[in-house]
Amino acid sequence: MTAQRHAEIFALVQNNIYEVLPDVEGREIKPGDRLTDLGANSVDRAEIVMLAMEALSLHIQRVELSGVKNVGELVDALYAKSHGQ
Amino acid sequence: MLSVGIEAMNVFGGSAFLDVMQLISHRRLDSARFENLLMRQKAVALPCEDPVTFGVNAAKPIVDALPEAEKDRIELLITCTESGIDFGKSLSTYVHHYLGLSRNCRLLEIKNACYSGTAGFQMAVNFVLSQASPGAKALVVTTDISRFTVVEGGDALTEDWSFAEPSSGAGATAMLISDTPHIFQVDVGANGYYGHEVMDTCRPTAESEAGDADLSLMSYLDCCEQTFLEYQRRVADVDYRDSFQYLAFHTPFGGMVKGAHRTMMRKTTKSRREDIEADFERRVSPGLRYCQRTGNIMGGTVFLSLAGTIDNARFDTAQRIGVFSYGSGCCSEFYSGVATPDGQRRLRAMEISRHLDDRHSLSIEEYERLLTGKGAVAFGTRNWKLDESHVPGQVQASGPKGRLILERIHEFHREYRWN
Known part of the structure; x- marks a missing residue:
């Protein structure tokens, strides 16, 4: 259950990344990836975090x-x- | 009820600026990541400029326009800054001297990062409202110069601190606060303030800044929301979309404001993305106009945004402007007021836009020479004399007359002259 919930949150964050950074859509996101390396500036990073908080x-x-x-x-x-x- | 607010207002965006995209390409920063941040130019202080000259040059046209009797009613002068030049002596003493104000005047300096301007402004508003000295005016001067060199060592500073150089500017605003608020009439009591301890950005040493870009942005967004919620608790029937025809934000850089506005609209109005974009263009973008010409001028940025709104937006009738101020560390406030067509006409007479156009455009070589600090005054300088060879030639030759410049420091005492 715990692992499943964790995986759900990961999938949610991944979708938020795709929404804020359309350029990486479809690319597999790994836990070790840094948002900066995916092309996110500080405003993008805040938005990704916020979308997850809202969801x-x-x-x-x-x-x-x-x-x-x-x-x-x-x-x-x-x-x-x-x-x- | 007594009305109160800004009677007259002016901005000083320096004598020289640098094109930000030129800097980004010179620093080999990823230009794609900067495009959405809406930065254009940054004002750069020259060796003959310091927070005193900036502040005086912003305030001088306001003071000069006053009849002597009214000038003598300026009984409070507050300088708002995080660029102080002395731990004890207030910048306001120099500003007071060079503006030739009455000696029956309170002089002081306020610090709270980029919130300092709002802190000074609210104090001045309350001085007028108190009627302790009926008819008295207050002069609020915000003045800041950036020191963006990152403090070395430590690992908490994110690499995005590289944003600091392109986004940080220099500039001053001056506001005459009185019971005849021609430019901006304050909604008295309509204030949502919110502050708490957070280590987002700071100036821990005399010549540099440090910060965590992510933490600062998160804190800004938290405060944007919390101040508005508090405002809403205090003022009846407030709606984020409909109660304010315009919004003026503290603007570290345009992209941050755009993100904050998007967040607020989504949270408070559940608007769709396209509607939010159109709303941003209509209500917020006029306020970015001047901020994009100077970079972050810290204590005064929120008033630069207010001036940009009043100068550049449509005022066929009186319009209410919502104002959000944030200073790292942190303290923040959402407040509001009303501007009229007459106020717009008065502010436009200051020709802020033309003064920004008239500045010298620095080449990267000139900028880098300034950066090495050659000829510049370090904090705590005891004796110094301006070497005009360190001021870009074009500025000297074609520089506007009637501006104050720093000429000499003798035993820590700064000496200025009118150019």
């Missing part, structure tokens, strides 16, 4: 999710926050 109905301060280094860490952080950790 997960996460009502937290965005600043709590800063400091993540790659997609995998972002998913971990979203998972932790959406499970009240």
Whole structure:
């Protein structure tokens, strides 16, 4: 269940990346990928994070999710926050 | 009820600027990533310019236009800055001297990163509202010069701090606050403020800045939302789309404002993407006009956006403008006011656009020479004399007259002259 939920959040983030960065659509996103390397500037990165927060109905301060280094860490952080950790 | 707000306003965007795309290509930065950030030009301070000259040059036309009796009613002068030149002595003392203001005037300096301008503005508004000295005016001067060199060492600074150089500018705004608010009448009590401790950007040493671009943007967006929610709690029947004909944002760079506006529209109005884009063009883009000519001028950026809105948007009738101010560290505020066709006419008489056009366009070589700091004044300089060979030749030859420049420092005391 936990692994499945984690995978769902990963898929959600991947879709958000495709939406904000149409150039990488269809490309496989790996946990170690950095949003910057995928072509995201700081505004794009904030938007990707925000779309995920909205989809997960996460009502937290965005600043709590800063400091993540790659997609995998972002998913971990979203998972932790959406499970009240 | 007493009306209050901006009676007169002016902007000083420096004597020289650099084309940002030229800088990006020179630094071999990925130009595709910069295209959506809506940066155009950045104002660059010359060795003969400092926060005092910027502030005075912004305020001088306002003060000169006042009859002597009214000039003497300026009883509060606040300089708003994160570019202070002394830990104790306030910039306002120099500004006061070179503007020739009355000595029966409070002089002080306010710091809170890019929120400083709003902090000074609100304090001035409340000074007028208090009626402790009926008829008195306040002069608020925001003035900042960037120091974008990244502090070396440490790993928390993201590589996107490279945004700092292209986006940071220099500039000053001056506002006369009184009970005759020709330019912008404040909606009294309509303020949503929000602040908390966060280490997003800072100036930890005398000559440089540091920051985390992602954290700063996240904090800006959080505050954009929280200040509006607080505003909404205090003001009846407020709607993000319909209550404000225009929006003026603190503008570190245009792309950030565009992202913030998109977020706010999606959250508060559930608008579709195309509608949001059209709304941005209509309500927000007039405010970006001048900000794109200077880069981030920090304490005054939000007022540069306000001036851009009043100068460039349509004012066939009175229009309400929503204003969002953010300063790292952080403190933020959403407030509003009304501008009229008469206010637009008065502000246009300042010819802000023409002054920006008249600046010297720096070549990369000239810019790099300025960057090496040759001839520039470092914080804590005890004695110094302007070497005019360090000022680009064209600026000297064709520079506008009647502007204040820094000429000498003698035992820490700065000495200026009118060019």
